[in-house]
Amino acid sequence: MEGFWEWIKNFTASQQVFSKLHFPLSPTALEPPASILEELYWRLRRGKLLGRDGFDEEALMLTLARGWLMASDHAVSAGISHFISQIPSPDPPPLRRFQRRVAEHKGNAILEAPTGSGKTWAALLWAMNNREGGERIFYLLPYQASIEAMSKTLEGIFGPDNVSVLHARALDYAFRKYFDEVGEYEVAYRKAKDEVNVNRLVHKPIKIATPFQILKWLFGVRRFEIGVGEIVGGLFIFDEIHAYDSHTTALILQMIRVIKSLGGRALFMSATFPTFLKSLLSEAVDEELPEFKLEEGDDEWTGHLLSQARHHLRWRPKSLEEMIPEIIAAAHEGKRVLVVANRVAQAQEIHLSLRDELEGVHLLHSRFARRDRAEKERKVMEILCGKRNDPLSVLVATQVVEVSLDVSFDICFTEIAPVDDLLQRFGRVNRYGEHEGGVEVHVAIKFDPDRVRYIYEIERLKRTMEEGPPDGAPLTVSEMQRWVERVYRDGWTERERERFDRIHNVFGELLKALRPLQHYEEGEEEFRGLFKGVEVLPRPLYEEFRSHFDERRYLLAEGLLTPITMGLFHKLNNEGRMRRLERERLLMADVRYDGELGLTPDEPIDEGIII
The missing domain is CATH 3.40.50.300 (P-loop containing nucleotide triphosphate hydrolases)
Structure with a gap:
């Protein structure tokens, strides 16, 4: 305890917020305030941690005291002997x-x-x-x-x-x-x-x-x-x-x-x-x-980076599906092709069309079971890094490719998306500048607004197209930055602004409700409500799940859970195709599941994005 006490004393002395705190010399100098516990309890019940002018000093001190006491207790129970304050000095490469x-x-x-x-x-x-x-x-x-x-x-x-x-x-x-x-x-x-x-x-x-x-x-x-x-x-x-x-x-x-x-x-x-x-x-x-x-x-390297155009933008007045012949042609030329769709069902359909024509077509989206998605991501990475000899001519993906893979393709065909999302997709093509003159990125601007509106603001898509560089333009760093600036010149769209203001105000009120030494009963539920999806067990995977579950191999069982959007959840639930398994404490969906395609509901619905 003495070691933890010394650490807390030194840390509080280094922080301005604790300048008025008189720290006892040792834990033994603390006297149990038994006579004032009841008074303190009721004062805390009425008091707030956060007020108009910031943190209430007494409430903050009590909150921190309890937090550090619990942290110390947990650390001692886990056999941790000390808090780590000193961090090794890093050894960076030559700095720009x-x-x-x-x-x-x-x-x-x-x-x-x-x-x-x-x-x-x-x-x-x-x-x-x-x-x-x-x-x-x-x-x-x-x-x-x-x-x-x-x-x-x-x-x-x-x-x-x-x-x-x-x-x-x-x-x-x-x-x-x-x-x-x-x-x-x-x-x-x-x-x-x-x-x-x-x-x-x-x-x-x-x-x-x-x-x-x-x-x-x-x-x-x-x-x-x-x-x-x-x-x-x-x-x-x-x-x-x-x-x-x-x-x-x-x-x-x-x-x-x-x-x-x-x-x-x-x-x-x-x-x-x-x-x-x-x-x-x-x-x-x-x-x-x-x-x-x-x-x-700054230097020659920086000048080259800022002036280099890794991509040449091609606006295409077609749907992504109408560009399938061009995708096949690019693959036949020996190029590794990235295809990005906005909807899972759309990506599945394009994959099936390409699979019949090409070898080495891979599919990646959010509606795979955890285990299968991890394996697919690893397989793609290992192929592209030369660790596997499997063929890879085309990767068909949804928004997951924007964040989950540090990869580089030779050409891209993508459906229209907000400018910042498009640039993330482009970043998976010629990522390391291996094609000195830059490569083409094709953007399909023909889409179904009735489906896409559940995923993106239509107004934002229109601004992305209207404010974008002309067809064939080289995309330098400065050009991309100007494109983003033009699209977001007026900030949020009307719908985005309404959502922003509502959440900003509601969360601000929730912060004011925080009380020292009292957890918020509804906080856990409200926090879970932030997320736009739910995990379910596809019915075809139930027997495998049950086998792992009965053998208490719970993490292998959980690897079969598959994320779906709330829109799809409500659809399946309204159709009576969602069942709660009480013993396993999870939801099972009466849907098809295929290790190659992922979860495929009979009548697909796409609402929102899960990444």
């Missing part, structure tokens, strides 16, 4: 000028730099330079798949003992890693469970997570006080900050206000950064954020 400028900056900032320019190193050096005591570093990414890749990067730099991964599927990811290594369920499960349990503790100084892991604490769920304690003075790197919809952006902006009030600092990064988003972030931190960019005059 923009990386040095970011690294030397103190405080909040914006970094706008293209993919492959070295944003990650700039961010890590910024965080290290801004550390003053034992502050935690949070590297926040929008997607779980991105988190797993980043964990390998940061563990390689700082060592696994200093890095923890926090997200809802952390146990699933860890189990698959160990199961692939050892092939024995019990050994893999034990290793994965131990790893995830340790990562949930507060002793590791670097956390990789989605913003939802931080938001969860602010919903007042059980033991939220531990999370509030970790936020204090924290350094938050928001990577790909452009990737969130208006709903999630509203939540993140309120979260940023809390971070700022607890002495935290943030670096916001993106390859493309519309002005209206910069303004929202500046408002959230209550200061004009300094901006860092690559400058053409």
Whole structure:
């Protein structure tokens, strides 16, 4: 206990927010306040953690005291002997000028730099330079798949003992890693469970997570006080900050206000950064954020990167399906082709059409069981990296390819999408500049609004087309940035703005309801309500699931669960094709499932996106 007490004392001394706190010399100097417990209880019931002017000082101290006490208790129970304050100094490659400028900056900032320019190193050096005591570093990414890749990067730099991964599927990811290594369920499960349990503790100084892991604490769920304690003075790197919809952006902006009030600092990064988003972030931190960019005059490498056109834009007045003959022709020319559809059912149909004509056609979307999707992603990666000799001529995918695969194709055929999503898709083609003169990216602008409106704002799609460069234009970094700026010149669309304002206000009121030493009973349910899908067990997989379940191989059983959108869930439920399995505590869907195509309802419906 003495070691933990010393750490807490030193940490509080380094934070301005605790300047008025008189810390007892030792745990034995604390006297149990038995005589005032009842009075304290009722005062806390009436008091609020957050008021108009920020945190209530007494309420905050009580919240942090409970959080740190629980964190210490959990750490001791797990056999953790100390909190890690010192982080090994990283050994970066030779730095670019923009990386040095970011690294030397103190405080909040914006970094706008293209993919492959070295944003990650700039961010890590910024965080290290801004550390003053034992502050935690949070590297926040929008997607779980991105988190797993980043964990390998940061563990390689700082060592696994200093890095923890926090997200809802952390146990699933860890189990698959160990199961692939050892092939024995019990050994893999034990290793994965131990790893995830340790990562949930507060002793590791670097956390990789989605913003939802931080938001969860602010919903007042059980033991939220531990999370509030970790936020204090924290350094938050928001990577790909452009990737969130208006709903999630509203939540993140309120979260940023809390971070700022607890002495935290943030670096916001993106390859493309519309002005209206910069303004929202500046408002959230209550200061004009300094901006860092690559400058053409920095050096020859930077000048080449900014002027290089990896892609040539081709607007096509056709549907994606009408371009199938061109896709086949490109594959016959020996090119590896990326095809991106907006709807799962559409991707399945295109895959079937191409499969009859070509060898090496692969399919990737969100409606595969967890196990099958992981295997398909790994197979594609290994083929493209030369680790497997299987043929791959075409990958047909949905939005999942925007985030889950660090791959490079020779040509792209994609359906129209908002400009920032299109640029993510283009980023999977000629990704490393292997084709010096650039490659063509074909955008199908003929689509069915009645289907696509459930996925994207039609107004945003129109603006993307109207404000885009002309047909055949080379897409340099500056051209892409100008395209994004034009499309988002007026900020949110009317519908996006309504959603943003509603969520922003509702979450603001929820934050005001936080009470010290009291969890919010409805917080867990309201937090789950943020997500746009649900996992179900396709009926054809039931026997395999039941076999794993009966043998208590629960993680293998859960690997058969398949995500669907809420729109599809309601459709199946209304048709009587959704059944609750009480013993297994899950939902089973009466739908077809095929290991090659994924889940295929009889009458497909697509509403929303699951990535």
